[in-house]
Amino acid sequence: MSKPLVFEKPxxxxxxxxxxxxxxSISRTAMETIVRQWGYRFMQTPTVEYxxxxxxxxxxxxxxxxxxxxxxxxxLVLRPDxxxxxxxxxxxxxxxxxxxxxxxxxxxxxxxxxxxxxxxxEFEQFGVELIGDGTTSADAEVIALMIETLKAVGLNxxxxxxxxxxxxxxxxxxxxxxxxxTETLKRFLYEKNYVGYRQHVKExxxxxxxxxxxxxxxxxxxGTAGLEQAEELITSTRAYxxxxxxxxxxxxxxxxxxxxxxxxxxxxxxxMTYYTGVVFEGYAPELGSPISNGGRYxxxxxxxxxxxxxxxxxxxxxxxxxxxxxxxxxxxxHCIVYSEKQRKxxxxxxxxxxxxxxxxxxxxxKGIENLDGFTEKFSNVTYYLGKEEGVSK
Amino acid sequence: xxxxKLTIAMPKGRIFEEAVQMLRExxxxxxxxxxxxxxxxxxxxxxxxxxxxxxxxxxxxxxxxGVADVGIAGKDVMLEEKRNVYEVLDLGISxxxxxxxxxxxxxxxxxxxxxxxxxxxxxxxxxxxxxxQVEIIKLNGSIELAPMIGLADRIVDIVSTGRTLKENGLxxxxxxxxxTSRFIVNPVSYRVKANRIDEMVNRLEKVxxxxxxxx
Numbered sequence: 001m002s003k004p005l006v007f008e009k010p011x012x013x014x015x016x017x018x019x020x021x022x023x024x025s026i027s028r029t030a031m032e033t034i035v036r037q038w039g040y041r042f043m044q045t046p047t048v049e050y051x052x053x054x055x056x057x058x059x060x061x062x063x064x065x066x067x068x069x070x071x072x073x074x075x076l077v078l079r080p081d082x083x084x085x086x087x088x089x090x091x092x093x094x095x096x097x098x099x100x101x102x103x104x105x106x107x108x109x110x111x112x113x114x115x116x117x118x119x120x121x122e123f124e125q126f127g128v129e130l131i132g133d134g135t136t137s138a139d140a141e142v143i144a145l146m147i148e149t150l151k152a153v154g155l156n157x158x159x160x161x162x163x164x165x166x167x168x169x170x171x172x173x174x175x176x177x178x179x180x181x182t183e184t185l186k187r188f189l190y191e192k193n194y195v196g197y198r199q200h201v202k203e204x205x206x207x208x209x210x211x212x213x214x215x216x217x218x219x220x221x222x223g224t225a226g227l228e229q230a231e232e233l234i235t236s237t238r239a240y241x242x243x244x245x246x247x248x249x250x251x252x253x254x255x256x257x258x259x260x261x262x263x264x265x266x267x268x269x270x271x272m273t274y275y276t277g278v279v280f281e282g283y284a285p286e287l288g289s290p291i292s293n294g295g296r297y298x299x300x301x302x303x304x305x306x307x308x309x310x311x312x313x314x315x316x317x318x319x320x321x322x323x324x325x326x327x328x329x330x331x332x333x334h335c336i337v338y339s340e341k342q343r344k345x346x347x348x349x350x351x352x353x354x355x356x357x358x359x360x361x362x363x364x365x366k367g368i369e370n371l372d373g374f375t376e377k378f379s380n381v382t383y384y385l386g387k388e389e390g391v392s393k
Numbered sequence: 394x395x396x397x398k399l400t401i402a403m404p405k406g407r408i409f410e411e412a413v414q415m416l417r418e419x420x421x422x423x424x425x426x427x428x429x430x431x432x433x434x435x436x437x438x439x440x441x442x443x444x445x446x447x448x449x450x451x452x453x454x455x456x457x458x459g460v461a462d463v464g465i466a467g468k469d470v471m472l473e474e475k476r477n478v479y480e481v482l483d484l485g486i487s488x489x490x491x492x493x494x495x496x497x498x499x500x501x502x503x504x505x506x507x508x509x510x511x512x513x514x515x516x517x518x519x520x521x522x523x524x525x526q527v528e529i530i531k532l533n534g535s536i537e538l539a540p541m542i543g544l545a546d547r548i549v550d551i552v553s554t555g556r557t558l559k560e561n562g563l564x565x566x567x568x569x570x571x572x573t574s575r576f577i578v579n580p581v582s583y584r585v586k587a588n589r590i591d592e593m594v595n596r597l598e599k600v601x602x603x604x605x606x607x608x
Contacts, residue, residue, distance in 0.1 A: 192477070194479060221583075221587065
């Protein structure tokens with residue numbers, strides 16, 4: 001291994017240059033405004049957490065965690081998501097707050113790249129958590145808010161797929177009988193291996209009707225999939241309950257006026273154990289990865305000794321910006337170039353401009369090597385040189 | 394409105410012709426000169442399709458990053474690369490198998506067994522699943538050389554007819570698994586372009602079913 005060269009950064013780490021910073025900042029502000037209007041309050045948590053608490057509870061794969069040791073030899077992680085840290089806070093410092101609690105965040109999270117570059121290992125996530133509300137209205141609120149937040153940044157062409165892990169679990173359980181068999185089959189879905197799923201189903205000692213139910217399940221996605229088809233496959237109360245929730249959710253989303261962007265996708269299994277009910281992902285057509293995702297995680301809080309339900313979403317800000325290409329609004333910047341003798345007037349003029357809310361750069365001419373090159377990027381330049389009064393370019 | 398054009402990542406080489414043949418059987422009108430072209434990107438306007446021609450090992454990478462919506466890749470490549478893509482169909486073409494091979498009458502070194510392969514991840518996880526720890530040496534081709542000149546005790550590679558092994562005096566010692574080509578799909582495209590992809594899957598499925606009846 002060679003020593004890093006001065007310009008190099010660790011794999012997956014990226015700089016945010018001024019231009020992009022500006023764009024991000026504008027987008028973030030637009031999203032914050034919406035989320036605040038919906039009554040969510042922003043908070044921050046530390047960048048570093050304990051591996052045994054937050055690291056363990058997070059939905060991120062172990063090999064994607066950045067780990068380090070503290071002086072006592074305890075393992076720490078760079079936070080891989082914000083949901084687990086917020087759950088920790090909700091269950092400790094905020095545990096006496098009345099529920100439901102509405103929390104929002106905009107923070108950098110860290111996920112190590114396993115093999116290669118091409119994806120950031122540190123990225124900004126923007127999201128909300130609605131803690132202490134187990135109703136389907138909460139799921140609808142979170143999805144509707146996510147849609148409104150994405151629109152606020154100027155994203156109009158996108159889709160949200162909604163699934164329900166309660167349905168998947170109940171369907172598999174009623175056909176397969178044991179948790180272990182359910183998990184084995186669910187893993188094929190999670191790994192997106194439909195060929196393996198079909199092979200596995202065909203090898204199971206099941207009646208041809210049950211096999212067909214499991215194979216038909218894979219069709220419950222895309223534009224045409226409806227709750228009616230989903231209902232044909234099930235018999236258990238748990239599965240019906242899940243479908244009823246989806247029905248209520250659909251009505252809720254219709255009331256918010258966002259139904260046209262949402263489609264049903266019961267094959268969506270974004271994590272093996274983390275999510276417990278409604279799950280969803282947002283997609284922009286030109287992007288290879290989801291721009292946002294979320295769902296109900298009713299067992300996470302109990303890992304922090306708080307017995308309550310919760311749901312939330314996270315938006316991948318970089319993906320969002322890639323999908324929207326928002327333009328940087330040209331800010332009018334005034335430049336005042338002065339020589340020592342006129343410094344006092346120059347500063348006074350500059351302060352006047354800034355007082356009026358303008359952006360103004362103050363520059364001693366002696367500090368400039370290439371005057372044309374320097375002044376080129378400003379909208380307006382005023383010179384305070386020699387003995388004369390300031391002259392505008 | 395979203396463009397409906399579907400981009401397909403095709404593997405160059407051995408699988409290519411079989412894959413093209415299969416698409417033709419599924420009634421995709423690909424021009425006769427399709428196979429002879431040296432272009433890396435071929436647009437078929439009539440079908441609203443774009444083909445990109447990639448190294449077989451790279452097909453899942455293009456699909457994972459979403460620059461191709463769908464692709465055709467061997468199961469061997471899928472196992473080696475472990476990409477985040479949907480494996481939707483077993484096309485049943487380019488049949489072969491993954492195997493362990495070596496010089497006849499030789500044993501694995503008892504201290505540090507060495508395995509040469511183009512598939513380091515597959516080789517490593519196979520021996521681990523057998524409860525054996527081995528050292529993997531990654532090679533990019535002509536894997537058969539390794540045991541012949543003493544670089545490794547065994548190789549892990551795909552075997553189709555077994556001719557290459559035989560001509561080089563090697564024998565298959567263990568069969569790892571059957572390999573066929575798979576139809577793979579990017580997770581976002583799978584939803585955003587669901588209609589077009591489902592149609593392609595259905596048409597390909599019919600071809601596969603037809604072949605199974607014949608066999």
